[in-house]
């Protein structure tokens with residue numbers, strides 16, 4: 001067993017810089033997720049983790065990352081509180097959600 005590697009301050013600073021300039025733009029949920037016509041029916045959408053970013057709309061929930069899956073046409077960020085979908089890209093225009 002080797003000891004865990006020490007935290008690398010350079011790495012975490014670079015990472016924060018890159019993530020600090022995420023630009024969110026609201027998406028029409030109907031463009032992003034299928035079968036929204038079933039109103040009142042909770043969507044079975046898998047999320048792939050919770051981000052640092054807070055929902056700019058309701059300012060309470062952290063956004064969840066949702067990747068493409070059966071009922072999801074494109075990767076996006078989702079706020080479970082106000083059910084808003086967001087696209088995300090960096091300020092230099094690079095899409096942040098492209099794998």
Ligand SMILES: [Zn+2]
Nearest residue numbers: 055058079082
């Ligand atoms: Zn929200």
